[in-house]
Every structure is written in C-alpha cells, then in structure tokens.
Amino acid sequence: MNxxxxxxxxxxxxxxxxxxxxxxQELSTERDLAYDDRLFRxxxxxxEFFIVTxxxxxxxxxxxxxxxxxxxxxxxxxxxxxxxxxEPHRWMWTARAMTPVRLAAFNAAEMRETCxxxxxxxxxxxxxxxxxxxxRLHQARVQLLDLYGKG
Amino acid sequence: xLPRPFQVTGKNVxxxxxxxxxxxxxxxxxxxxxxxxxxxxxxVFGVGEVPLSISGxxxxxxxxxxxxxxxxxxxxxxxxxxxxxxxxxRGPYGTxxxxxxxxxxxxxxxxxxxxxxxxxxxxxxxxxHEYFSVGLVYGSRxxxxxxxxxxxDGWRHGxxxxxxxxVDRGGPTWRGDVGxxxxxxxxxxxxxxxxxxxxxxxxxxxxxxARTLEDRGMAPENIYVSLERNMKCGVGxxxxxxxxxxxxxxxGPVFPYSHVAYRLGIGAQ
Numbered sequence: 045m046n047x048x049x050x051x052x053x054x055x056x057x058x059x060x061x062x063x064x065x066x067x068x069q070e071l072s073t074e075r076d077l078a079y080d081d082r083l084f085r086x087x088x089x090x091x092e093f094f095i096v097t098x099x100x101x102x103x104x105x106x107x108x109x110x111x112x113x114x115x116x117x118x119x120x121x122x123x124x125x126x127x128x129x130x131e132p133h134r135w136m137w138t139a140r141a142m143t144p145v146r147l148a149a150f151n152a153a154e155m156r157e158t159c160x161x162x163x164x165x166x167x168x169x170x171x172x173x174x175x176x177x178x179x180r181l182h183q184a185r186v187q188l189l190d191l192y193g194k195g
Numbered sequence: 196x197l198p199r200p201f202q203v204t205g206k207n208v209x210x211x212x213x214x215x216x217x218x219x220x221x222x223x224x225x226x227x228x229x230x231x232x233x234x235x236x237x238x239v240f241g242v243g244e245v246p247l248s249i250s251g252x253x254x255x256x257x258x259x260x261x262x263x264x265x266x267x268x269x270x271x272x273x274x275x276x277x278x279x280x281x282x283x284x285r286g287p288y289g290t291x292x293x294x295x296x297x298x299x300x301x302x303x304x305x306x307x308x309x310x311x312x313x314x315x316x317x318x319x320x321x322x323x324h325e326y327f328s329v330g331l332v333y334g335s336r337x338x339x340x341x342x343x344x345x346x347x348d349g350w351r352h353g354x355x356x357x358x359x360x361x362v363d364r365g366g367p368t369w370r371g372d373v374g375x376x377x378x379x380x381x382x383x384x385x386x387x388x389x390x391x392x393x394x395x396x397x398x399x400x401x402x403x404x405a406r407t408l409e410d411r412g413m414a415p416e417n418i419y420v421s422l423e424r425n426m427k428c429g430v431g432x433x434x435x436x437x438x439x440x441x442x443x444x445x446x447g448p449v450f451p452y453s454h455v456a457y458r459l460g461i462g463a464q
Contacts, residue, residue, distance in 0.1 A: 117372040
C-alpha cells in the first residue's frame with residue numbers, strides 16, 4: 045500500500061488537506077525491512093519518523109538477561125515515532141519489524157524546518173502528535189485494567 | 196423449566212482455567228437447535244445452575260458445546276467434569292446475533308468473549324459466499340490464554356476471514372500484535388455504515404470498541420453487544436438480570452448498541 049491508499053483509513057493522513065498531503069508524499073521515501081530487522085534503538089537520536097504502509101512494527105524495551113519486552117505494536121496506517129518532534133529528540137523505545145514491513149520514512153530535520161516555515165502544517169503536526177499521544181495513553185491505561193482477567 | 200439430562204461426551208482443555216465441553220442429550224428429547232448468541236442454563240446437580248453461551252456449530256444441533264471458564268463454585272465444578280458425567284440443561288434462551296448475510300461482518304471479541312461469537316463465525320465460514328467481507332479481531336491477555344488457537348489459524352488461512360489477534364503481554368515467542376483491540380479495529384478497511392459489527396467481551400472493552408466504531412462512521416444500530424448479568428431463571432420471571440427496562444435473559448443477551456449505549460455508560464453506584 046502507498047500513502048494514497050491509506051489516506052481514507054489512516055487517522056493521521058486523513059487530517060491532512062490536499063496541499064499538505066502532497067507535501068507529505070514528496071517528503072517521504074520508501075523503506076523496506078525484513079522480519080526482525082531493527083529500525084532504531086532506544087536512546088538513539090530521533091532523526092526520522094515513519095508511517096507504516098505495510099506490516100507490523102513492535103516497540104520494545106531491552107531487559108537485562110531477558111528477551112526484549114514488546115509494549116505495543118503498530119500496523120498499517122499508523123504513525124511510528126513521536127520523539128522526533130519532542131525534545132530531546134531521542135527514541136524512547138526500540139523499533140523492530142515483526143513481519144516484513146514497508147514504511148514511508150520522513151527526515152525529521154527537514155520536516156521540522158518545513159513546519160517552521162508553514163504555521164498551518166506546524167499546527168497540524170502538533171495536533172496529530174497530541175492525538176496519537178492521547179490515544180496511546182488511553183490504550184495503555186485500558187491495558188493496565190487487565191480487562192480479560194477474572195476480576 | 197425442567198432441566199434435561201445431558202452427558203459429557205467430549206472435553207478439550209483450552210487454557211489453564213478454561214475448557215470446552217461437548218454435551219449430548221441423554222433423553223429422547225429433540226436436539227437443541229439454537230441461534231448463534233443464545234445461551235443455555237446448565238445445572239450441576241447438587242452444586243448450582245449457571246448461564247453458559249453456546250459455542251458450538253449451529254449446523255450441528257445434536258452436539259451442544261460450551262466453553263467454560265472456572266470463575267466460581269459452579270463453573271469450577273463444570274470445568275472438572277469428565278466424559279460420562281451428567282448435567283442438566285435448559286434452553287436455548289435469549290436473543291441471538293443479527294443476520295449479517297449479504298453484508299460485511301466484523302466480529303470483535305475479548306478473552307472468553309470469543310466463545311459466544313464462535314457459532315456466528317462458524318456459520319460465516321460454512322456459508323462464506325453469503326457474506327461480503329468477514330473479519331475477526333480478537334484480544335487476549337497473553338498467548339497462552341488464547342482460545343481455539345488451531346481454529347483461529349484455520350479461519351485465517353483456509354476460510355478467507357481476516358483474523359487479527361492481539362495480546363496484552365506477548366512473550367519471547369509471540370510474533371503478533373501487542374496492545375488493546377482498538378488499533379486493530381482502526382486498521383479494518385471495510386468498516387462502513389452498512390457493516391454489521393458484533394462485540395463480545397468485558398463490558399468496558401465493548402464500550403471502548405463501540406465508540407471506536409462510531410468514530411469510524413458506523414451507525415450504533417449496526418453494532419451489537421452481548422451483555423452478561425446475573426441470570427437465574429433464564430425466562431424473564433425472576434428479575435435477577437433486570438437491566439433498566441430489559442431482562443437480559445429474554446430481551447438479550449444480544450442487544451443493539453443503540454439500545455443500551457446510555458445504560459452501559461452508567462456504572463454501578
């Protein structure tokens with residue numbers, strides 16, 4: 045799938061008007077990952093962000109003497125990476141491909157620069173990031189409730 | 196109202212606390228013909244009676260199948276039954292899932308909530324050509340607590356059903372999604388105002404999923420939920436399962452979300 049295919053169902057892309065959607069398309073490059081490939085590592089510089097166009101990515105945290113713990117997965121149409129926009133621009137998780145994955149990749153510095161010269165895009169990007177952060181916080185809280193337990 | 200004797204003729208241990216029992220009538224009575232979504236009252240002699248959703252194949256009414264999780268005295272005893280043991284059965288009772296033939300069908304289940312929707316999925320699998328897109332989104336606590344694992348694989352690979360599974364906590368060998376079901380619902384591309392969505396699981400999960408579907412543009416009339424309340428008689432006489440103006444045992448357990456949405460938002464005081 046490409047960004048055009050995803051536009052109707054991705055809550056991120058659906059927020060963009062035609063002009064900014066075209067800008068997104070122009071700024072994106074395709075990236076393919078094989079199963080188990082690591083995309084970025086916890087605490088590295090967050091110099092890119094991504095939209096998953098096919099496959100499943102895992103966000104995980106390394107643990108001493110144990111396999112990494114997956115905290116969340118992100119699938120087709122979802123935004124991967126919020127830290128590129130939030131100081132100090134360091135990844136909070138490690139991202140690994142759980143299937144063969146195709147991504148639309150964006151250069152963070154370039155996007156930040158574009159946002160600085162386009163207040164409307166800047167506002168949209170903050171709105172998108174705030175929405176994603178809010179949704180993920182809600183999902184994490186629901187997970188904490190252990191709904192499928194016997195309680 | 197009199198329970199009929201049924202003998203346990205098959206048992207499959209699904210997880211550490213959940214079993215699937217196959218029951219066969221031990222009298223000369225008719226087979227239990229049911230609509231997916233209905234339940235029976237199962238009586239363990241000398242222990243008590245509980246409502247159990249039917250989780251078997253609607254095209255095989257001679258075989259009554261229940262998937263039971265051990266959560267109390269009666270269900271603990273049911274889970275310990277072995278082939279040859281006898282229980283009493285009344286029913287089937289209650290309303291069933293809607294007819295989704297000639298429409299897209301999306302099933303969203305959480306935990307033990309997969310059991311009450313299994314008959315609906317089995318019917319869709321057996322009559323696949325009568326449905327448009329069919330999807331299942333299933334959430335569980337961990338990989339070891341997934342129900343019907345072989346069947347899930349069969350539906351995914353052999354029945355043209357879009358099966359997506361997520362767990363709250365994956366392990367080192369888990370290669371699927373981790374997290375709640377709502378992002379997976381978000382990924383389903385064929386959700387329209389014509390889709391029929393059925394949701395079965397913990398009530399909080401059903402509320403969150405129903406709201407997600409509404410945000411995607413689905414009409415609440417096309418979203419169905421199965422409620423669990425304290426059902427005793429099963430036939431609307433005792434009032435134990437009263438839920439506002441409804442009795443869950445006769446007016447439900449399956450309700451259109453539009454009918455119960457407001458009441459679901461009111462928690463226990």
